[in-house]
Amino acid sequence: MKKFIYINLLFFSFGIIYAQQASDYFPEQPGLRWEYKVIPLDSANNEINSLTFYRHDLFTNISDYNNKLANIVVTKFGPLGTIEFQPYLDSLLFHFAGADGFEHFKVGSVGFLFEILDSVLNIPNFSFVELFNSLEKWYSVYRFAQTVNDEYTIIQIDTTVTISSENFPLRFEYIGKRLPDEMLETPIGNFECKKFIRKIGVSYIPLPIIQIPIAFLNDTVWIAPIYWIVKGVIPAINIDLSEINANIPPFFIPGLVTKIDGVTSVEETFELAEKFEILQNYPNPFNPNTTIKFSLPSSGYATLKIYNALGEQVAVLLDKELNTGSYEVEWNATGLPSGVYFYRLHAGNFVETMKMTLMK
Numbered sequence: 001m002k003k004f005i006y007i008n009l010l011f012f013s014f015g016i017i018y019a020q021q022a023s024d025y026f027p028e029q030p031g032l033r034w035e036y037k038v039i040p041l042d043s044a045n046n047e048i049n050s051l052t053f054y055r056h057d058l059f060t061n062i063s064d065y066n067n068k069l070a071n072i073v074v075t076k077f078g079p080l081g082t083i084e085f086q087p088y089l090d091s092l093l094f095h096f097a098g099a100d101g102f103e104h105f106k107v108g109s110v111g112f113l114f115e116i117l118d119s120v121l122n123i124p125n126f127s128f129v130e131l132f133n134s135l136e137k138w139y140s141v142y143r144f145a146q147t148v149n150d151e152y153t154i155i156q157i158d159t160t161v162t163i164s165s166e167n168f169p170l171r172f173e174y175i176g177k178r179l180p181d182e183m184l185e186t187p188i189g190n191f192e193c194k195k196f197i198r199k200i201g202v203s204y205i206p207l208p209i210i211q212i213p214i215a216f217l218n219d220t221v222w223i224a225p226i227y228w229i230v231k232g233v234i235p236a237i238n239i240d241l242s243e244i245n246a247n248i249p250p251f252f253i254p255g256l257v258t259k260i261d262g263v264t265s266v267e268e269t270f271e272l273a274e275k276f277e278i279l280q281n282y283p284n285p286f287n288p289n290t291t292i293k294f295s296l297p298s299s300g301y302a303t304l305k306i307y308n309a310l311g312e313q314v315a316v317l318l319d320k321e322l323n324t325g326s327y328e329v330e331w332n333a334t335g336l337p338s339g340v341y342f343y344r345l346h347a348g349n350f351v352e353t354m355k356m357t358l359m360k
Contacts, residue, residue, distance in 0.1 A: 022144050023096035025194065025223050026071060033058045034228070035262040038077065041255035045235050048254075054083045055258065057092070058266065066104065068095040068138055074351070078311040086311035089342050089353045101142030105135060105155070105174070112340060113217055113237065113253070115357045117202065119285045120241065120248060126161050128202070131172065133280055139174070142196055142223070146178040154198075158205070168244045169205040170214075174198070184222050184231060186260050191224035193231075204243045215239040232258040276350040281331075281343065285359040288333045292317070294345055295326045302347035304329055309340045322347070333358050 036055040040048045055077040062071055074088035093104035114128035139154050146152060155174035160167050179195040201216030215237060222231040236255040241248045278294040296302065304318035314336060317329045333341070338360045344353040 021096075022099055022101040022142060025101070025144075025225055026094065026096060026228050027059055027226060030059045030061045030072075031265050031267060033264045033266050034260060035264065036258050037261045039257045039259070041234075041236055041257060043236050043252045043254075045255055047257060053077055054080050054261070056083060056088075058088065065093055066138060068102065070095055070104065076311060082311070087305075087307070087313075087344065088351070089307060089311065089344060091352065095138060099143065099145035100140040101144065102138045103141040105137065105139050105141075106133070112355070112357075113201070113215060115285060115340075115355070116239070116253070117215060117241075119357065119359055121163070121245065123161050123163055127284075128172075129280060129284065131157070131159070141176055141198065142194075143176065143178060144194060146176075148178055148180050151175055151177045163244060171203045171205050171211065172201075173203065174200045179220070182222065184224070186224075186230050188227065188230070188260055188263055189224075191222075191227070191230065193222040193224050196221050196223070206243075212243055214241060214243065227260070227263065229258075230260040232256075276345075276347060276352070278343075278345045278352050278354060280354060281356045285357040286333070287358060287360050288336075290331055290333070290356060292329045292331065292343055293326065294329075296322055296347055300348045302345065305344050305346075306331065307342045307344065308336075309342075314341070317343075 034057040036057070038053050038055050040051045042048055055075065057073050057075045060072050060074055062069060064070065065072075070093040073092040073094065075090050075092060076083065076086050076088045078086045095102040095104075114132055117128045135155060135157070141154055143152060152175070153173070154176050155172070157172040158169065159172070160169050162168075175198070177197045177199075179197060182193050182195050184191055184193045197218060197220045199216055199218050202214045203216075204212045204214055206212065217237055218235055220233045221229050224230045234256045237253040238250065239252065240250040242250065276295065276297060278292070281290045281292045283290060292304065294304075300321065302318055302320070302322045303316070305313055306315040306317065308314050315331065317331055331343075336358060338358050341356050341358055342353050343356060344351070
């Protein structure tokens with residue numbers, strides 16, 4: 001009887017350890033495409049179904065990137081009727097080691113928050129976007145063995161900005177928390193999900209013991225075994241800059257609910273080359289001219305194209321053979337409306353997309 005109990009305890013313990021392996025929650029092989037329905041939220045976090053759009057994430061391949069084995073996922077979004085024909089506009093990189101899920105941090109999908117702060121505050125010689133771009137590297141974001149409801153710091157940077165000759169201490173944070181597991185019903189099945197909330201934003205620190213949030217994005221995700229993220233919720237973002245500029249009234253940015261709508265096996269691959277480089281356009285936001293800089297470690301055919309927020313191509317800045325070296329390309333957006341645009345460099349096996357804001 002004691003032996004039976006011991007064996008059962010052994011299997012039970014092994015099951016706990018096994019369930020905490022981060023890689024168990026991600027597909028083993030490339031070729032899976034996640035198909036999501038994305039619904040905007042109003043200021044009261046009610047779904048605005050009339051504005052629903054769609055997002056596709058494709059697990060393309062596994063490759064070395066910045067000294068880690070990266071699971072490469074490319075992503076795109078748009079209306080249901082055209083998303084199949086639209087290009088992938090961004091990439092996400094994941095790495096798994098034991099109970100930790102790493103993500104290669106870049107401003108990416110949260111960039112709009114910092115672009116808005118840059119455009120509204122217009123701080124001389126300082127850019128929120130550039131600061132966060134400088135933090136690009138691997139971080140342990142999803143900690144499957146973390147104690148439930150305990151927060152952990154992923155990134156924390158303190159700095160001081162000067163506005164109208166007055167100094168304002170600011171803190172930039174990326175914080176994670178594992179929430180209690182939750183059963184979730186989805187169109188692709190019912191799953192016992194790991195649940196995390198990720199908080200990223202800026203606070204004003206008038207005193208060491210006082211922290212006043214200025215703008216924070218809270219992203220809750222549900223992660224299912226094998227299928228990775230099957231749901232995400234970003235509530236409406238309330239922004240209050242009155243502590244550092246009393247002339248700017250509080251405002252909000254609509255939230256988003258992302259729900260898995262289906263999964264498909266496809267054969268399509270992309271490669272990310274570490275030695276290629278494309279920089280954030282400057283100035284950003286801009287009106288109507290901006291400059292895009294990039295470097296190529298080898299000669300070859302390259303294209304640089306511009307897309308609007310719906311994934312529609314609006315300009316081709318480059319489409320020819322280039323030699324090894326660094327390049328600058330200027331774009332004039334005269335005739336186009338204000339909004340978010342994406343520029344996409346494709347050179348050889350390298351594909352990278354970045355976001356910019358036209359503000360007239």
